[in-house]
Amino acid sequence: MPETILVSGGCGYIGSHVVRQLSEAGRKVVVYDNLSTGSRDALLHGEELIVGDLADRQTLEAAFERHRFTTVLHFAASIVAPESVSQPLKYYGNNTRNTLGLLETCTKFKVQRFIFSSTAAVYGIPDGGAASEESTLAPINPYGTSKLMSEWMLRDTSAAHGMQYVALRYFNVAGADPQARMGQRTPEATHLIKVACQAALGLRESVSIYGTDYPTPDGSGIRDYIHIEDLAAAHLCALQYLEKGGEPTAMNVGYGRGGSVREVLAIVKEVSGVDFKVVEAERRPGDPASLVAKADKIRRLTGWQPRHDDLRTIIADAWRWESKLAGR
Structure with missing residues (x-):
């Protein structure tokens, strides 16, 4: 019986494209989304849509109990950098705190693999305007900081509990x-x-x-504008990397x-x-x-x-x- 993959935020722009590519690759996918910015109409594939907020631990844990996910792809987040400057607590709540709750649930149910939707905003203003994974992590807005804090939690959770992960740091997604x-x-x-x-x-x-x-x-x-189809494909590549025993890491996705x-x-x-x-x-x-x-x-x-x-x-x-x- 094929494993079931959980995609949080799978009704959003990026998540929905990844769900489609996963389904086209023969993967069984369940989507978890509160539909605050995502749309049911965006979901053309997937086995099931669970409408729920990540802060709703009862609904979230019930989904894990029913499906016993071994892999999670996490997209659900607030993403507007200028808004994060004026509403920082919204970003620390939705991005960082809700990721914490999801990681606690993943740990409880012994999830093996986790792919995290991160951002180039963790670099802030890199020297020379170009960022590698070794560049200084110095976000200049709460959006970037909220994502970096989530990366740190993911890193430490992996070290403590053995859950393998890839954090994909997106540049400007379009198309x-x-x-x-x-x-x-x-x-x-x-x-x-x-x-x-x-x-x-x-x-x-x-x-x-x-x-x-x-x-x-x-x-x-x-x-660095990257086509949504190439970005979505990067998630399938990251998943295959982990399934082959790849080490936990962060990777940039851009051209x-x-x-x-x-x-x-x-x-x-x-x-x-x-x-x-x-x-x-x-x-x-x-x-x-x-x-x-x-x-x-x-x-x-x-x-x-x-x-x-x-x-x-x-x-x-x-x-x-x-x-x-x-x-x-």
């Missing part, structure tokens, strides 16, 4: 399923590519460039090169054929000038190979999805 079956549904999303596509569709009045005086070639922030805000907006305008309004605004608190991945480790340890490493492809897939979502 959608190339067949437009699924994509980002997050209400009031702040991701640049989604926001720009919505502006092109007339769903927003404008797009803001937050900071035009950064020490970058065009003055706007640079990010190793960045695109600027101005570059992204120019491509969205080109792909959509719409010249939407762009507003230049002040820098946001907690935003580094440049954040790009050094991601050799995941390739070396798991064999992960990106298949959609092209900014125009990422934006074209996002545009196709956003157009479908808007009924165009």
Whole structure:
């Protein structure tokens, strides 16, 4: 009988793509989600959806009791860095405290493998704008700190109880399923590519460039944009790595090169054929000038190979999805 994998936050943007890829690979998946930002409509695969909050230990433990999960993939989190500056306790509660409760439950039920949805925000502002796994961990906002605290708890839980884990540190996730079956549904999303596509569709009045005086070639922030399909595939690679006896570790997931805000907006305008309004605004608190991945480790340890490493492809897939979502 195949094992059942628990995916927390599996109705969200990233989680739903991972659930689909796991199911397509023949894995049995149960999703646990409170639907605060996720959507039932995003869940096209999976054996069962349990609607519950991670803080609801009774519902959570009942799910573990029934399914006896041996592997957990944990996505459920609050993810908006600027919001974390103004609402830090929300982030320490939802991200750190709820991860603590999930780890306690995993320990109680002897879970063997845990894959954690972490973030490049744990690096803060890395030297030279590029981060490797050996870079200093110095988050500059509560979002990054809440995730780093969760990584530390995961590391120490693994050492004490033998649960193997991989923490995947994402860079800027974007795009959608190339067949437009699924994509980002997050209400009031702040991701640049989604926001720009919505502006092109007339769903927003404008797009803001937050900071035009950064020490970058065009003055706007640079990010390592990674296609959602490549990011989802990294989770399956990480799972196979652990199943083969891989050691607990953290791995960056990115392409190793960045695109600027101005570059992204120019491509969205080109792909959509719409010249939407762009507003230049002040820098946001907690935003580094440049954040790009050094991601050799995941390739070396798991064999992960990106298949959609092209900014125009990422934006074209996002545009196709956003157009479908808007009924165009």
